[in-house]
Each structure stands twice: as C-alpha cells, then as structure tokens.
Amino acid sequence: MNYKIILKKIFQLFFLFILGVVQISFISSLPKPISYIHLPLLFIVISITILMQFHQALVLSLITGFMMGIISYQRFGIDILILLTISVFAHIIFNNIFTNVSIYSFVIIGIFSFILNYFMSWGLAWIYYALKIFPYSINDFFNVKIFFQYMSVNFALLFIAYIFYKKIHNTKLFKI
C-alpha cells in the first residue's frame, strides 16, 4: 500500500479520535443548549448526503460511538448502535428517495437522524435498564423544551454546514 494512503488513513483515525474527545469533554461541558450539539451525528449526515461516503460514516459511527461509550456511565454500546443504525437508514433514504444533494434531502435526512437519535437513546436506555445494565429508569422521556433546543441547535449547525458546502461548490444554494 502506498505510504500516502497509509498516512491518510492514520490521519482519518486521528481525526475521529479527536472528534470523540471533543464531543465528550468539550461540547458536554458547554452551557445548555449548546451542550446538546451532537458532532458525530452531524458528521454522519454530512458524510452520507454531501460527501456520499457511506463507508466513512460507518467507521465514524464505530470509533466515535466507542469513545463516547468509554466515558459514559453504564451505557456502553448505546451510541455505537444508534450511530450505526442512523448511518444505514440515512443511506437507504438518501439513495432510494433523494439521490442528489439538495436542500430537501439534507433537511429531511438531518431531521430524521436527529429524531431517531433522540428516541433510540431513550428506547435503548430502557432496554439497558430492563437488562439491569443501566441502574436508573428514564422518567424524563419527552421534555418538549429540551427536544426543541436539541433539534434547533443541531439543525442550525447542519444548515451552516450546507451553506458552507454550497459556497465551496459555488452552486445554486437552494437546488431542488
């Protein structure tokens, strides 16, 4: 294998490691609602819709999910399962319904991913609780304020990423 490819792979792994560390140490210590930002999830949506790199999204899910699991309390695996599921479903939706990078595909896949993450984290936490892995029951399932703050802050970042992408590619911003 060419050394440039090896270096590229090492750099990618290092980037994913840093992404995981930034999420668990930096983002989570910021004031709410900024702490609701889910960087790995945003990168997965970007990988699938803009970069069209499904394989990259899967690797990202595994590594950042693993990092987030190590640091979390008794819920190792929840993040890996959520991120892998979102990658697979987002890819299926993108390939079968949208196929191109338009504002619609970006928005719908983004919203789908955020909602799936929110509800899966609750569902899997209940499964972990039932299996006696996570010791606490989750009573605060649907807090409208938290849900909207979480959706807004992540969606705003996703939209910035989309505008940034369009600026780079110098194409019409709202292509349908």
Next chain:
Amino acid sequence: MKFNLFKRRSAIFIIIGISIIALHFLNILNPVENFIIKISSPLQYPLYSAGVFIHRLNPFVKNNENLEQKNKGLKEENQKLLIENLALKTRIDQMKILEEQTKYLESKNLNFLTARIISKDIFHQYDFLTVDKGKKDGIVINLPVVVNQGIIIGKVIKVDEQSAKIILLTNPHNQTAATFENESKTMGVVSGDYGLSMKMDLVPQEKTIEINEKIITSGLEEFIPKGLIIGEVTRIEKEEHGFFQTAYLRSLVSYNNIYFVSILKTNEL
C-alpha cells in the same frame, strides 16, 4: 451489485459493533479502554476546562452589551481586557480553590486524593462526571467527592483502572443520609431534584427548619463522614396532615465551574 455491497458493508459493521459491545461487557476490552483513557486524558482536561471557561464567559457577554451602549469606542479594548482578565481569574480561581481544598483537608488530617475532571456525561437529566483517578490510585465505589472547604458534590459510582465516574448530588437517583448542622442524628434523605437542585425528604414534621440553614452529611453511610456540607435550605414544603416535610436545597458551589475535586478516603471528619 451496488445493493449487495451496501448490505455486506452494513452487516460487517453491525457485527463489529455488536462484537465490541459484547467484548466490553465481558471485560475483554478493558486494557484497550484504559489505554485510550490514558492517552486521551491529557487532551480531555484542557478541553473540559475550555468548556467550563466558556460557561463562565456568559455573564461577561451581558456586561459587554451594557458597555457597548455606554461607550462604543472602548468596546474592543474592553473586550480584550475582560477576556484576558477572565482567563487569568479562572486560572487563579482554580489554583485558589485547589489550595483551599488541600489546606482544609490537610488541616483535618483527612486522607484524600485530588483528581481532575476530564469529562461530563449528559444523559437525559442525569449528570455524571469522569475524573482521571481510578482503581490504580485506590479509589473504590461510594467514596465521597468534595470541593472547597468540605462541600460534598457527589459519590463515586464506578471505578475503572485509570478513571472513575461520579454521580452528582443533583441526580434524582442519588440518595444521601443527611442532617441539620446542629443535629446529631440522621434527619432525612437528600436526593436530586430533576438534575437542577436537591431536596431533603423524610424530615419529621415537628422539626423547625430555617431558611438558609445548612444541611450536612449524617455519617450513616459507609465511607461518608459526618459533617460534609451538602447545601442550604431555600424552601420548605409541609403537608398539613403528613408525618414528614420536605426541604429544598441549593448547593454552595456551582457544579458547572469545577475543575478539581478531592476524593475522601476516610471515614471520620
């Protein structure tokens, strides 16, 4: 062909994911996880501190808005100085708190260990902290975690080789036996109130509670000595025909501005 490749890739990654989870719960991945925590903690601490610094920056933003209205010309200079000042103040505060903490615990002849917070885990309303000390440093489950001059903020709930997880007193599932400053026996149980504040339940109706009265640990639990400050009373709730009353408490420290904690390894205070 393309669909088969997608299916194959998805299946491979899902199998790898499930295998990693299984290996984790079988404790086979422990050395790998410990190694990752070891190499990432020097990076995690400055990142966590930066996050806490931004948290503290909030009041500065508000102040700056007022200054802007008064004198636009001084805005940039003022902003620079304020940021610089806040950065220095944060550093001095950190050192001061750590010094005070150490002095206080040493004066009481307590066996303790200072640890740095390396991350915060927000899961629904439950806040947990991760510190950079673990089994290798002699940390065990249920040891009390204190800051400043004996203010308890939580307990150790999980210990790994290189790190430990702490449950905060504001967590609704945390329960600590407590009493009033001038009482000798356990008077109630303190638990978190939706991750925001704390409440002390099971306090007998006949007990007269004062607003701002200090609540301390009662020493009933293993490893948790009597006299650690939990917080002070802000509100009292009494039911007319009930046996008990509830006191709502606030902590004397902001849990968002903590960089260092001390883990007590003693039973007596």
